[in-house]
Amino acid sequence: MTPLLNITSLRKSFGGVAATDGVNLGVEQGELHAIIGPNGAGKTTLISQLCGALRPDSGAITFKGADITNRPAYVRARLGITRSFQITSLVMDMSVLDNVALAVQARTGHSFRFLKPARSIQPLRDEARNMLARVGLAERADDPTVALSHGEHRQMEIAIALATGAELMLLDEPMAGLGPEESTTMIAFLKALKGDRTILLIEHDMDAVFALADRISVLVYGRIIATGTPDEIRNNDDVRHAYLGEE
Amino acid sequence: MFSSKRTRWVTIIVMLALAILPPVFLWTGHAFYLDLATRLVILAIAAVSLNLVLGYGGLVSFGHAAYIGIGAYAVGIPVYHETYGGFDVAASYGGAFHILLAVGISALFALITGAISLRTKGVYFIMITMAFAQMVYYLFLSLDEYGGDDGLVIEVRSELPLVNLDNPLQLYLIAYVSLVIALLIVRTIVHSRFGMVLQGAKGNNERLVTLGFNTYLYRLTAYVISGAMCGFAGALLGNFTTFISPEMMGWSRSGELMFMVILGGAGTTLGPVLGSVVFILAEEVLSSITIFWHLPFGLMLMGVVLFARGGLMGLIKGKGGK
Numbered sequence: 001m002t003p004l005l006n007i008t009s010l011r012k013s014f015g016g017v018a019a020t021d022g023v024n025l026g027v028e029q030g031e032l033h034a035i036i037g038p039n040g041a042g043k044t045t046l047i048s049q050l051c052g053a054l055r056p057d058s059g060a061i062t063f064k065g066a067d068i069t070n071r072p073a074y075v076r077a078r079l080g081i082t083r084s085f086q087i088t089s090l091v092m093d094m095s096v097l098d099n100v101a102l103a104v105q106a107r108t109g110h111s112f113r114f115l116k117p118a119r120s121i122q123p124l125r126d127e128a129r130n131m132l133a134r135v136g137l138a139e140r141a142d143d144p145t146v147a148l149s150h151g152e153h154r155q156m157e158i159a160i161a162l163a164t165g166a167e168l169m170l171l172d173e174p175m176a177g178l179g180p181e182e183s184t185t186m187i188a189f190l191k192a193l194k195g196d197r198t199i200l201l202i203e204h205d206m207d208a209v210f211a212l213a214d215r216i217s218v219l220v221y222g223r224i225i226a227t228g229t230p231d232e233i234r235n236n237d238d239v240r241h242a243y244l245g246e247e
Numbered sequence: 248m249f250s251s252k253r254t255r256w257v258t259i260i261v262m263l264a265l266a267i268l269p270p271v272f273l274w275t276g277h278a279f280y281l282d283l284a285t286r287l288v289i290l291a292i293a294a295v296s297l298n299l300v301l302g303y304g305g306l307v308s309f310g311h312a313a314y315i316g317i318g319a320y321a322v323g324i325p326v327y328h329e330t331y332g333g334f335d336v337a338a339s340y341g342g343a344f345h346i347l348l349a350v351g352i353s354a355l356f357a358l359i360t361g362a363i364s365l366r367t368k369g370v371y372f373i374m375i376t377m378a379f380a381q382m383v384y385y386l387f388l389s390l391d392e393y394g395g396d397d398g399l400v401i402e403v404r405s406e407l408p409l410v411n412l413d414n415p416l417q418l419y420l421i422a423y424v425s426l427v428i429a430l431l432i433v434r435t436i437v438h439s440r441f442g443m444v445l446q447g448a449k450g451n452n453e454r455l456v457t458l459g460f461n462t463y464l465y466r467l468t469a470y471v472i473s474g475a476m477c478g479f480a481g482a483l484l485g486n487f488t489t490f491i492s493p494e495m496m497g498w499s500r501s502g503e504l505m506f507m508v509i510l511g512g513a514g515t516t517l518g519p520v521l522g523s524v525v526f527i528l529a530e531e532v533l534s535s536i537t538i539f540w541h542l543p544f545g546l547m548l549m550g551v552v553l554f555a556r557g558g559l560m561g562l563i564k565g566k567g568g569k
Contacts, residue, residue: 053456072461073457074458074459074460074461075459077456077457077460082458085454089453090454091446091450091454091455092450092451093450094446094447094450098443098447099447102444102447102455103458105440105443106458106460107459111441111443111460111465112441112465112468113439113441114441116439117435117438117439118438118440119438160458164459
């Protein structure tokens, strides 16, 4: 079976620094694949290239068998790739529900529709409310986004990723800045989501990664030094030396 | 985001006042105030069109005066040729033809310049829209056939069925109805799915692109709609002043339009109208008191920008508003 997402010899340099230095990686349909690595290993750079925010210098990315290396971000989103942001990225001056409804709207075709008031289109609103309910934010749906806590913003990011209906979710540190309790909720939630969607997860929280991942890839200085099941990674000498051992 | 009761009342009062007061001025023998109101309402249409991109799209266009100029010359040039001959294809007194030309060329100009300008962001967008507008300004300045910087007198106003634009009251009512329609158009667009994308991209473009929206195309569409509406306002202004010159599309006019929008409240339905009312009235009152009226006027505008975030509509909404 060919992987849902396939990355071959991907390279991206900023000045003299190779942030992505020949990455090869396959993400299988339905798996939760985690990428770990020390700060500055190039994790976010990698995600940015996958979702189209950055263009690689060389290499290829295929999604569902089609080459998407040079497709713009909005095309990739339509093909079924979505991302959440490490630093919360929401439309702050809209309501929580509006934010999620926009994601539903994106999935339901183009929005060159000028007449009907968007806020009165029930299917959009209902589905957005459902997504918010799934992440436990039903109560906050009508609040201004800016009024929510950091933890709730992280949940919103997930609700939006869900609402796009994307097959592949690129989650960039969904646990960043969460308290222990919120982290536990988020882990439980991702666990429930597993299998339903293919997830490429970047995360610093090792407990979360080893609890959730089907496979883990270790990224160090732009290179993947190992890929395997959590057990294999835990027992890999290179990984221990390069990363886990130093913690 | 949601129009409060107070905003609704202010909207009703302002729009009623604009409908009732100017005719009353005329009937009580103060024709000058009808003139003032006509200019005000026409500029308000331009401000409403600018608000679509500036207020809801976050695109600070510093070149909307160009559309006023294009619209005005779309009346002036056909009338000139109909009167003095030459260039037969474009010679006409017909109002429908003038409006079609004003709206069509404005839309085309917005499409071409927007396609280029929207590839830039922030200050660069401001500068490039202004540069395009100045190009149009210098183009008309160099057209000696149409008077160059001396301007062009529109000998005959656009001929429309049922109404006579030579009648000041009818001209005013046409302008007023146009303003109401412009407000309804912008309001409908803003609340539509298209409008949600436009506003979302203003708040966080990267997020919208990640959702799968080609925000560039949405912005370009809004820009074209805005330009076309502003061109229409220009055609009305040409019919009102009956004298047009490149002066009316200088960069300071673009600045004035921007100020009307920001003064009244960018991204609110009534904001640009309220801004135009206050702007024109303040200009009128202050300039009748002192020839140094620009100083208090400037201070007043600075005061609003500094202390009333969200403009006058922000003040009206109060703290509970946005």
